Amino acid sequence: MTRLALTDLDKQACDLLIDKAKKAKFDVSIDQIGNIFIRRQGKNSNLNPVLMGSHADSQPKGGRFDGVYGVLAGLEVMLSLNDNNVQTERSIDLAIWTNEEGTRFAPAMMGSAVFAKKMKLENALSCQDNNGVTVKEELERIGYAGSDDFSQYNPYASLELHIEQGPILEKHNNVIGIVTGSLGQKWYEIEFIGEASHAGTTPMNMRRDAGFGMARAMLKLHDLGMQECDMGGRITIGEVKLDPGSRNVIPGRAWFTLEIRHPNKQALEKMDKKIYDLMHHIGKTNKLDVLINKILSISPLNFDQKCISVVREVTRNLGYSHEDMISGAGHDSCYLNYVAPASMIFIPCVNGLSHNELEDITFEWSEAGAQVLAHSIVKLASHGFEI
Amino acid sequence: MTRLALTDLDKQACDLLIDKAKKAKFDVSIDQIGNIFIRRQGKNSNLNPVLMGSHADSQPKGGRFDGVYGVLAGLEVMLSLNDNNVQTERSIDLAIWTNEEGTRFAPAMMGSAVFAKKMKLENALSCQDNNGVTVKEELERIGYAGSDDFSQYNPYASLELHIEQGPILEKHNNVIGIVTGSLGQKWYEIEFIGEASHAGTTPMNMRRDAGFGMARAMLKLHDLGMQECDMGGRITIGEVKLDPGSRNVIPGRAWFTLEIRHPNKQALEKMDKKIYDLMHHIGKTNKLDVLINKILSISPLNFDQKCISVVREVTRNLGYSHEDMISGAGHDSCYLNYVAPASMIFIPCVNGLSHNELEDITFEWSEAGAQVLAHSIVKLASHGFEI
Numbered sequence: 001m002t003r004l005a006l007t008d009l010d011k012q013a014c015d016l017l018i019d020k021a022k023k024a025k026f027d028v029s030i031d032q033i034g035n036i037f038i039r040r041q042g043k044n045s046n047l048n049p050v051l052m053g054s055h056a057d058s059q060p061k062g063g064r065f066d067g068v069y070g071v072l073a074g075l076e077v078m079l080s081l082n083d084n085n086v087q088t089e090r091s092i093d094l095a096i097w098t099n100e101e102g103t104r105f106a107p108a109m110m111g112s113a114v115f116a117k118k119m120k121l122e123n124a125l126s127c128q129d130n131n132g133v134t135v136k137e138e139l140e141r142i143g144y145a146g147s148d149d150f151s152q153y154n155p156y157a158s159l160e161l162h163i164e165q166g167p168i169l170e171k172h173n174n175v176i177g178i179v180t181g182s183l184g185q186k187w188y189e190i191e192f193i194g195e196a197s198h199a200g201t202t203p204m205n206m207r208r209d210a211g212f213g214m215a216r217a218m219l220k221l222h223d224l225g226m227q228e229c230d231m232g233g234r235i236t237i238g239e240v241k242l243d244p245g246s247r248n249v250i251p252g253r254a255w256f257t258l259e260i261r262h263p264n265k266q267a268l269e270k271m272d273k274k275i276y277d278l279m280h281h282i283g284k285t286n287k288l289d290v291l292i293n294k295i296l297s298i299s300p301l302n303f304d305q306k307c308i309s310v311v312r313e314v315t316r317n318l319g320y321s322h323e324d325m326i327s328g329a330g331h332d333s334c335y336l337n338y339v340a341p342a343s344m345i346f347i348p349c350v351n352g353l354s355h356n357e358l359e360d361i362t363f364e365w366s367e368a369g370a371q372v373l374a375h376s377i378v379k380l381a382s383h384g385f386e387i
Numbered sequence: 388m389t390r391l392a393l394t395d396l397d398k399q400a401c402d403l404l405i406d407k408a409k410k411a412k413f414d415v416s417i418d419q420i421g422n423i424f425i426r427r428q429g430k431n432s433n434l435n436p437v438l439m440g441s442h443a444d445s446q447p448k449g450g451r452f453d454g455v456y457g458v459l460a461g462l463e464v465m466l467s468l469n470d471n472n473v474q475t476e477r478s479i480d481l482a483i484w485t486n487e488e489g490t491r492f493a494p495a496m497m498g499s500a501v502f503a504k505k506m507k508l509e510n511a512l513s514c515q516d517n518n519g520v521t522v523k524e525e526l527e528r529i530g531y532a533g534s535d536d537f538s539q540y541n542p543y544a545s546l547e548l549h550i551e552q553g554p555i556l557e558k559h560n561n562v563i564g565i566v567t568g569s570l571g572q573k574w575y576e577i578e579f580i581g582e583a584s585h586a587g588t589t590p591m592n593m594r595r596d597a598g599f600g601m602a603r604a605m606l607k608l609h610d611l612g613m614q615e616c617d618m619g620g621r622i623t624i625g626e627v628k629l630d631p632g633s634r635n636v637i638p639g640r641a642w643f644t645l646e647i648r649h650p651n652k653q654a655l656e657k658m659d660k661k662i663y664d665l666m667h668h669i670g671k672t673n674k675l676d677v678l679i680n681k682i683l684s685i686s687p688l689n690f691d692q693k694c695i696s697v698v699r700e701v702t703r704n705l706g707y708s709h710e711d712m713i714s715g716a717g718h719d720s721c722y723l724n725y726v727a728p729a730s731m732i733f734i735p736c737v738n739g740l741s742h743n744e745l746e747d748i749t750f751e752w753s754e755a756g757a758q759v760l761a762h763s764i765v766k767l768a769s770h771g772f773e774i
Contacts, residue, residue: 166588201553
């Protein structure tokens with residue numbers, strides 16, 4: 001599955017969802033960053049709606065469930081309420097958040113960040129992909145540059161159903177993860193600058209090879225990640241590029257992405273400082289210039305206790321095996337947590353694999369997640385947080 | 388300068404050269420791999436012709452002189468013979484060899500390799516660039532899939548004028564390099580295969596990160612290159628790629644190019660063996676599979692003593708400062724050496740920079756190289772090797 005944000009395939013997925021929503025007589029709104037809101041009206045339009053949702057975009061060669069499982073389960077919940085003629089007090093909104101993955105346009109969770117006023121709309125719209133195409137251009141091209149205004153929108157509560165994307169639930173034989181918080185994370189782009197020259201004619205000891213500087217940096221960063229491993233820290237280098245990028249030219253520039261995660265705010269900040277020290281030291285000792293660009297910084301966060309309690313009670317009542325857990329991944333709910341009481345529901349995925357073509361779930365897990373979402377949403381939309 | 392082989396820009400350069408040749412009433416032939424031969428007829432068509440030439444393609448973000456300097460100087464030599472009504476016994480041929488750089492289509496020196504029957508025509512024609520386009524398709528598209536037959540062609544001697552692409556001549560304040568031989572080289576493509584997974588949810592100690600395996604390999608290879616540095620050995624990693632190539636996905640595959648050079652055949656073979664050992668060891672200790680694909684292997688070579696003597700005598704007679712040297716780079720002449728007595732003439736380049744946009748030469752160096760080429764070619768075409 002390669003459905004990168006704001007590509008033709010992303011548009012197709014959104015078109016399909018909107019088509020299904022309109023056939024079920026739900027209202028559809030689209031805001032300026034392309035977030036889609038599908039509403040099933042409640043009895044009392046004066047009450048704030050209950051929000052659910054996730055994202056429809058994927059990683060390159062990603063899985064078929066990351067994100068879109070939560071969206072489709074949400075739609076199924078709304079259609080089931082129709083089928084069973086259930087009326088809720090509050091309206092129920094299903095959101096599809098734009099560009100959660102951040103792989104084509106960095107940073108990630110762009111739609112929910114703009115929605116939560118944690119990123120300026122103009123800044124998001126002007127983000128470019130590797131070909132210099134902007135978010136604004138692509139939104140207009142695929143017809144998702146909406147104009148609906150959500151600045152006064154105040155959800156009563158927000159729930160997101162998602163696959164765990166890690167190995168823990170399956171290992172513990174639990175079907176439902178009650179997500180109490182999320183790892184903090186920081187994203188960087190780092191570049192070493194040396195001097196490009198001919199590979200055959202420049203002696204090894206007269207080179208300023210940016211590629212070997214990058215390799216040294218990668219290993220030092222790996223060591224730093226391993227030091228924090230037991231405390232839940234993580235370091236990943238997912239993209240690298242050498243310039244000019246020819247097999248018989250010494251690379252004059254080496255660029256790579258870095259992301260770090262940690263459940264503890266102080267430890268995350270300490271890793272951040274260490275990274276700057278390490279990179280500058282490697283630059284200095286290898287006669288390379290170094291550029292460090294921090295493009296995302298999210299603190300570790302705790303989800304809302306009232307939301308967590310509702311999910312836990314529903315899960316218990318339905319009889320599913322479950323555990324509390326911290327999300328290793330960032331999610332749109334990390335931003336939604338700023339605008340409404342929010343939490344998440346996880347189901348397992350096979351072998352913990354995600355962001356991978358082998359990502360998979362079982363029908364049983366899929367149903368369990370949708371049941372917990374349905375009962376939680378109906379409870380919130382009808383009776384609120386009171387148990 | 389980015390004039391990659393068989394692109395529209397490469398075609399433009401060749402069109403321009405052929406246009407100038409035809410205006411001067413030279414004969415033009417093109418063979419099946421797109422090598423162009425521009426002939427100035429000698430008095431005696433029964434004698435084998437004297438060959439000179441180089442290439443017109445460049446590296447990505449390469450310089451303005453690598454290759455095309457030798458071609459333009461050769462054309463200037465032929466035009467000057469016209470201007471001065473010089474008649475030579477033997478015909479003089481100027482060749483423009485296809486795809487010397489090998490950066491778009493590997494391996495390098497493709498046109499001269501096919502010409503020297505060291506590479507099969509069909510194999511060359513089926514080489515693909517990164518977009519899956521073949522040499523054959525591009526030759527046909529730009530109109531350089533020729534049909535002239537050079538299978539019975541036997542040059543009397545072959546000379547190539549080129550910039551040094553290294554720092555030695557300038558450092559020694561010499562204007563002419565008399566090239567006695569060339570470093571051997573081997574090219575590889577190496578891939579480590581681990582498992583792609585989500586960067587946030589997979590603990591550091593449960594990963595099979597191909598990128599870190601690559602970083603370890605890069606540093607081990609750098610160490611190996613440094614060990615051979617004083618003996619003239621070199622190691623370069625010019626291109627790297629992580630797959631799937633997303634900042635929040637652990638890379639499941641890491642691919643890179645490697646090229647090694649050495650003036651000593653035994654030492655080159657020892658490096659080759661060491662590379663296989665190192666890569667397999669890193670694969671094993673990091674739970675990664677490893678693929679090694681050797682795509683080019685050229686032994687260190689010695690140019691023809693008679694050719695070298697003619698160039699040296701001419702250089703001395705013209706009064707240019709000079710020295711003998713070994714070419715660090717591979718050149719078409721490394722293949723031409725198999726089909727004719729061959730050698731090369733070097734001029735300095737500023738700061739030894741080549742395969743770089745800063746590549747530069749002076750007018751004085753340029754003229755010196757062309758003078759040595761002109762007098763050597765006329766001597767060979769009129770009097771032969773006898774001094």
